[in-house]
Amino acid sequence: MxxxxxxxxxxxxxxxxxxxxxxxxxxxxxxxxxxxxxxxxxxxxxxxxxxxxxxxxxxxxxxxxxxxxxxxxxxxxxxxxxxxxxxxxxxxxxxxxxxxxxxxxxxxxxxxxxxxxxxxxxxxxxxxxxxKELSKASGINEVLKVAINEIRNHFHIDSLFILQDGENTLRNSGRLQKEKQLTPEEYNAAKWAFKNARKAGALSPHPMGIDFTIYPLQGNRVSPGVVIVKLENEFTTDQQSYWDTFLVQISNALEREFLGEMAQRVRFLDESDRLYKTLFNSISHELRIPVATIMGASDSMLNSSNSSVMQSALSNEIFTASLRLNRLIENLLNISRLESGHISARLDWYDMNDLVNKVADDLKNELKSFTLKIDVPEEMPLVKIDFGLMEQVLYNLLINSTQYAPPASDILLSISYSSQTMLIEVSDNGPGFSEKEISLVFKKFFRVNENKTGGLGLGLSIAKGFVEAHSGTISIENRDEGGAKFSIRIPTEEPDIKNLQETGNE
Amino acid sequence: MNEEDTILIIDDEKQIRRLLEITLSASGYKVIQSINGRDGLIDAATHRPSLIILDLGLPDTDGQKILKKLREWYQKPVIILSVRDSEEDIIKALDNGANDYLTKPFRTGELLARIRAALRSENEMADSAVITFGSLTIDCTSHVVRKNNEMLKLTATEFSLLLLLAKNRGRVLTHQYILKEVWGYKYIEQTQYLRVFVAQLRKKIEDNPSKPSLLITESGIGYRFGE
Incomplete structure (x- = not known):
């Protein structure tokens, strides 16, 4: 034309x-x-x-x-x-x-x-x-869109890109644009051009009996694929060098996206593989220990006539093991509720003393060898929370402290309120956390000292999830005097009890 | 305990039934078992048990429906024993007339205590004028409450609250139920009133208000009067 x-x-x-x-x-x-x-x-x-x-x-x-x-x-x-x-x-x-x-x-x-x-x-x-356009484009599809547009603007021709599948093979169905289906000859020529990194088709030394000209796209490390165009005449020397520069730019942009995608895929696979392994290892370990205890203890109760002291010691073991199993199941259920987004806090007015007493009572066995110091100010107002969720949060934080704090040390639970925010702090005299651990403690399945303490490493991430369900925040820091301190901040309002109602039905 | 109280267990899990039978028999109760809701209703009608332990996840009918049907004619205590642990399920069961609710897994000691409490309050239901809990006595007619023989000064609301809980001793009362009974329908959303009065009441009647033994909090559900 x-x-x-x-x-x-x-x-x-x-x-x-x-x-x-x-x-x-x-x-x-x-x-x-x-x-x-x-x-x-x-x-x-x-x-x-x-x-x-x-x-x-x-x-x-x-x-x-x-x-x-x-x-x-x-x-x-x-x-x-x-x-x-x-x-x-x-x-x-x-x-x-x-x-x-x-x-x-x-x-x-x-x-x-x-x-x-x-x-x-x-x-x-x-x-x-x-x-400029290519560097702005993110994702392979956007890069292709820019490339096709710019080729049309400057060379007045339509172009078609076929990209490789990530395993260095061009696939007819792969990333072909939808408008055109390639004939087998065209597809073969494209494959040839890709494999040999040379121009093929019409107006090339390798015509291969097709109307189109196929140029390979070459990156430094990955060859992204080929581009197919229909030319009326051969390019002039000037146009040719212009076209080549164009293709280099496009190839580089595509290569950039390719490498990014590959790296992400590898990261994702690594991550899910690691998660799966950790989950599997720790779940089977965590299940096996209490089950082994229950089997062993009940077996010896069945098979021998033990003294009643022995009997009660064995039943105690069974009981502890079943508590541990139960906690494991609770945690797994909670984490899956959090994952599926089924957690929403049902807020109502509560007395924090109630919450603290409840948790301290539930944990009285675990806390036996520690001194739990509770500090709730006399003027602490009622707060709007989901009792069940916050109970779990405190429970998990205290359990965590009992696992890391040295025996007979103090664990401090303090609660305060100022300007529409409740602050809950749990401090212990344990080893604290290293910088690296601080960034990881709230991650699922993360455990400090993998083998020393039991558990799946879910407790703190559940606590974080539940606090966030209250639109609150949880953070951790090392105390100057040693040990770790967890701080939870939960927005709340002051209850409307000014016109507190005495009942009249006397 | 009457000479021999009969307890009906409606649960489809064989292992749970066996555990309950061993535990309850050892404590001197006579035990009947049903494996589904339909049988449970028939057994309840024919044996007239002193108490029913009901599972919610039954193979044929939902336990909540069985509970409602039972409550059409059965006035004695029903204790729910279920794996369902959401506050909605618990409150619904209590609203449907359950006296108590325990989630599986449970401690048998806890279950026995709840059964004793339910049966006793059942037997004491005959409006006695004076209710006694350890060192605490409540005179229902003269509205006088004494602790260690000292008269306590209670406001009218505190007294109504105490009386309601004490009369339903051992039974979980939901927040809404208490608010409705003590303050009236208009106030069933005003949980904060209840919290404030419970805290006040605890300071007056409990030996150690931070470790209450009489006015017991049931997480997210309500309150129960213990001993």
């Missing part, structure tokens, strides 16, 4: 050049029989110069030749012959011809140079635009 139009325009220019030259000669006809025929040569020279400013070399050459011929034939005496009588006219004619030629050719060349510079600038701009 583009090229056809160019051809037609060229022919038009030749015609126009001839017409204008002829016309000028005709207009100058009245001067033919005067002594002023030299003036005509200037007029013709002027016209040729004008033509040179917008026509190519060919038409200008034609115009110069024609004007020389016209001048000689019609204006230099004797008229209507190519014969020239005067020597000075021969000289002028020769000079005229040379000046017309030089003038015409020089002007067009200057114009060509200028056009070249303009084109180059346009291309540089286009490349800059492409680079």
């Amino acid at each position: 583009e090229l056809n139009r160019n051809k037609k325009q060229k022919i038009n220019h030749f015609l126009l050049a001839a017409l204008i030259t002829g016309g000028t000669a005709l207009l100058c006809a009245p001067l033919a029989n005067t002594q002023n025929y030299h003036v005509v040569s200037f007029i013709l020279l002027f016209v040729v110069s004008i033509l040179a400013t917008f026509m190519g070399t060919g038409p200008v050459l034609l115009a110069s030749t024609l004007s020389a011929i016209f001048w000689n034939f019609f204006f230099i005496p004797p008229h209507y012959t190519f014969h020239i009588e005067k020597t000075e006219d021969i000289l002028i004619f020769g000079l005229f011809f040379i000046i017309a030629l030089v003038n015409g050719v020089l002007t067009t060349r200057v114009r060509k140079q200028e056009k070249l510079v303009r084109d180059r600038e346009k291309r540089t701009n286009a490349l800059f635009q492409l680079t």
Whole structure:
């Protein structure tokens, strides 16, 4: 299309050049029989110069030749012959011809140079635009969209990308755009181009009997795939280098996305593999220990006539083991409720003393070897919480402290209230946490000292989830005097008890 | 305990039934077992047990429905024993007329205590004028409450609250029920009133208000009067 139009325009220019030259000669006809025929040569020279400013070399050459011929034939005496009588006219004619030629050719060349510079600038701009758009695009699909658009804008052709599947194979169904289905030949050519990293198809050394031209996309580490275009003509050297630069930019952008995707996939696989392994290992371990205790203890109760002291010791073991199993199940249930987003806090007014006493009572066995110091101020207002969830939070935090604090040490649970926020702090004299651990303690299945303490590493992440269900925050820090301190902040309001109702039904 | 109280267990889990039978028989109760809701209703009608232990997840009918059907004619205590542990389920069961609710897994000691409490309050239901809990006595007619023989000054609301809980000793009363009974329908959302009065009451009647033994909190559900 583009090229056809160019051809037609060229022919038009030749015609126009001839017409204008002829016309000028005709207009100058009245001067033919005067002594002023030299003036005509200037007029013709002027016209040729004008033509040179917008026509190519060919038409200008034609115009110069024609004007020389016209001048000689019609204006230099004797008229209507190519014969020239005067020597000075021969000289002028020769000079005229040379000046017309030089003038015409020089002007067009200057114009060509200028056009070249303009084109180059346009291309540089286009490349800059492409680079900018590509760097903004995130994800393979966006990069492809930008690439197809920019190719259309600057080369006036449609393009089709086929990308590899991440395992260095092009797949016909893979990431092909939907609009076009490739024929088997085209697909083979694409595969060949990808494998050999060379141009294939029409207008290439490997035509392979298809209408399209296929260019491989090459990155530094990964070859993203191929691009398929339909070209009318071969690219000019200039266009070719422009096109190559375009493809390099696109390939780099695609490679960037590819590598990013691959890295993410690897990370994801690693993570889920690790999670699965940890979960499996710790669940089977955590289940086996109490089950082993229950089996062993009950077996020895069945098979021998133990003393009643022994009997009660064994039953105690069974009881403790079953509590541990029960806690494990509770934690698994809670974490799965949190994961599935089924937790929503049902807020109501509660007395924090109630909550604290309840948890302390539930944990009285675990806390036996510690001193639990509870600090709830006398003027502590009622708070709006979900009792069940907060009970679990405190329970988990205290259990955590009992696992890390040295025996016979103090565990401090303090609660306070100021400006619409309740602050709960649990401090212990344990080893505290390292910087790295601080960032990890609330993660699922994370345990400090993997083997020393039991548990799945779920307690703290459940606590965090439940606190967040109250729109609150939980944080951890090491105390200056040693040990860890958990701080929970929960937004609450002050209860409306000003007009506290005494009942009248007396 | 009457000479021999009969307890009906409605539960489809064989192992739970066996555990309950061993435990309850050892404590001197006579035990009948039903493995589903339909049988349970028939057994309740034919044996007239002193107390029923009902599971909610029954194979044929939902336990809540059985509870409602039972309550159409059965006035004696029903204790729910279920794996369902959500506050909704518990409150619904209590609203449907259950006297108490224990979640599985449970401690048999706890269950026996709840059974004793339910049966005793059943037997004491005959409106006695004076209720005694250890050192605490409540005179229902003269509205006088004494602790260690000292008269306690209670406000009218504190007294109604105490009386309601004491009369239903051993039984879990939901927040809404207490608010409705003591303050009236309009106030059933005003949990904060209840909290404030419970705290006040505890300071007056409990030996150690921070470790209450009489006015016991049931997490997220309500209160129960213990001994």
